[in-house]
Amino acid sequence: MRIDKAQPAGPVVNGLSAQGFKVDDAQGVTGVYAALLLTPVRADAWTPPALDALDVAALAPILDPAPEFVLLGTGRELRHPPRALVRALEAQGIGVEAMDSRAAARAWGVLRAEDRQIAAALYPL
Template sequence: MKLTPTQFGGAVAVDGYGPGFFRVGGQVMQGAVLVTASGGTAWGGLDDRAPLLALAGQVDVLFIGMGADVAHAPADLVAALREGGVAVESMASPTAARTYNVTLSEGRRVACALLPL
């Protein structure tokens, strides 16, 4: 699905998604991705915690897309991120991508970690 473009002031948005992929800043990325205002990178999923914990001090909110369904992120991961000052919202990946884009367009310090559909 292609997402509707908006103004991001040079920040990188999630442009679209489909089975097994996300399009970030115009580039198709297979599998799980971590997206910040500066770009998207491959992410190893919920067991790959180091890149998420490294967001402390850089972002205020992390949207975690749990794939096609709504699910909760692991409680210990959420606790570690909150301890580092990062609020966490878990939702389905399509919702997380859209919410990230809207919040990014407001100029807020956000990121999203998306598991594929």
């Protein structure tokens, strides 16, 4: 019996390096991004603000349509996002899950394999 691991539709983070996140998209195009915004249908390079200045406007490209939650990769180590950001997203019915960026990149693949409608914002490693 052969068991194949299901691949989620859309962009998949396939590797991490000093240069950033290696992403394969649905069309088979590979890119490397220092910082990254992900939705179920696209991956975009991102120039993030300092984490303590992160707000809804900086995440706007991944909030329409509204995801179940935003997976926030905070860099080399877990840092808490600004409380005002969390409150603003929760007011829109969007949760926030913060973790270090390596863990967030791994979680992206697991959650997308479950076809979860999430978004991600990953700070540089």
